[in-house]
Every structure is written in C-alpha cells, then in structure tokens.
Amino acid sequence: MQSLSWQEQLAQAIRKPTDLLEFAGLEADSIGYSQQAIRQFPVRVPYAFANRIKKNDPNDPILRQVFPYKAEEDKATGFINDPLAELNVQPVNGLLQKYNSRVLSITTGACAVHCRYCFRRHYPYQESSSSSEHWQASLDHIKNDSSIEEVILSGGDPLTLSDRRLQEICLSLKNIIHIKRIRFHTRLPIVLPARITTTLLKQITDNDKSIIFVIHTNHANET
Numbered sequence: 096m097q098s099l100s101w102q103e104q105l106a107q108a109i110r111k112p113t114d115l116l117e118f119a120g121l122e123a124d125s126i127g128y129s130q131q132a133i134r135q136f137p138v139r140v141p142y143a144f145a146n147r148i149k150k151n152d153p154n155d156p157i158l159r160q161v162f163p164y165k166a167e168e169d170k171a172t173g174f175i176n177d178p179l180a181e182l183n184v185q186p187v188n189g190l191l192q193k194y195n196s197r198v199l200s201i202t203t204g205a206c207a208v209h210c211r212y213c214f215r216r217h218y219p220y221q222e223s224s225s226s227s228e229h230w231q232a233s234l235d236h237i238k239n240d241s242s243i244e245e246v247i248l249s250g251g252d253p254l255t256l257s258d259r260r261l262q263e264i265c266l267s268l269k270n271i272i273h274i275k276r277i278r279f280h281t282r283l284p285i286v287l288p289a290r291i292t293t294t295l296l297k298q299i300t301d302n303d304k305s306i307i308f309v310i311h312t313n314h315a316n317e318t
C-alpha cells in the first residue's frame with residue numbers, strides 16, 4: 096500500500112460498512128449498522144487510516160469515528176444541520192467570515208475520510224463552495240478587504256485538491272499584499288500521509304506568506 100500514490104490509495108478506500116467490519120475482525124451481525132446513515136453520508140476510510148484500528152474491538156476509537164453505528168438514527172434534542180450557522184456568514188459563495196481579519200474558504204466538498212461526527216456533514220457543497228468556478232468571487236472579496244490578513248483553506252479537505260489547483264490558489268493569494276498567512280485545515284497528514292509529497296510542499300511554499308498546516312486529529316491512536 097505504501098508504494099501506491101495517494102490518488103490510488105484514495106481510490107481503494109473502504110466504502111462498505113461490511114468491509115470495514117471484516118477488516119476490523121468483527122461480525123456484521125453482532126454490531127449492525129445504519130442504512131439510513133450511509134445513504135446520507137457514505138462510508139469512506141483509506142487503508143492507511145483503517146490500519147490503525149485495533150482488531151476485534153467494537154469500541155476501538157478509530158473505528159468509532161468512521162463506522163455508521165445504528166445510534167446515528169437516534170434523535171437528539173436541539174439537533175440542527177448547520178450547528179455553527181455557517182450559512183449566515185458568507186459574504187460570497189463558499190467564503191465564511193466570522194472575524195475581521197480572517198476568512199475561511201470552502202475549497203471543496205471532498206474528503207479522504209468520512210468522519211461520522213462531521214459538523215459539515217449536511218453542508219450544501221454543491222451550491223455554496225469556493226470551488227474553481229466560484230473562486231474568483233472569493234478572491235475579489237479578499238482583495239477588496241484590506242483588514243483580512245489570513246485565509247484558511249478548508250472544505251471538505253483542501254488537500255484532496257490536485258497539486259496544480261492548490262498551487263493556483265496559493266499563487267492567486269501571493270499577490271495580495273495584506274494577506275500574511277495561508278492556513279490549510281486538513282486531516283490528510285493523519286488519514287492519508289502519502290498525500291504529503293515533496294512536490295506538493297514545493298508548490299505551495301513558493302510564496303512569501305506564512306504557510307501553516309492545522310492538522311485535525313482526535314486520538315493518540317491516530318498517529
């Protein structure tokens with residue numbers, strides 16, 4: 096698996112709950128899973144991450160993040176689809192601004208892993224993202240507001256984008272004098288380490304801005 100490219104590893108990710116259970120050494124009958132949950136949010140787990148699941152343990156902390164347990168069907172009082180009210184803070188499509196100095200771009204809806212707890216699980220990526228066709232509007236907003244010093248590239252996971260697309264985004268921000276920092280909010284160094292290539296790092300660091308990786312990890316067993 097280590098010799099496969101990150102794209103090949105992503106293509107081979109586990110996509111069925113039964114395959115995930117089998118990989119974890121567990122019986123489907125003894126656990127059960129929610130069909131409704133996987134219709135809403137399909138299973139996706141790269142083997143690089145699945146390899147960290149301890150075998151024969153239905154309560155393994157890695158498995159619990161990615162397996163669609165029946166409990167997902169439980170109703171929770173006060174549950175809403177947009178818990179951070181992100182749809183109310185978008186000056187343009189897919190660009191979130193909660194603070195004067197900082198914006199967050201929804202660069203893509205794609206992720207390498209589907210975390211069952213994700214707070215953007217119901218986010219309308221189709222209508223509201225800064226994907227390439229909407230990026231210019233985000234860029235114009237950033238250019239026109241000199242109070243913005245920091246751009247967070249989020250999603251989805253920005254590192255699921257191609258090297259070329261990430262380079263385009265970074266270069267387009269390079270020319271904006273008031274931008275000081277570009278932050279990548281990503282889970283890929285944990286769930287798909289092969290994504291971090293020399294080429295990627297070279298392309299995104301060809302920039303006078305500070306390039307910062309904010310790595311999303313939840314449990315000591317993930318590393």
Ligand code: SF4
Nearest residue numbers: 206209210213251282
């Ligand atoms: S990687 Fe992040 S955005 Fe993607 S499903 Fe997990 S928590 Fe959500």
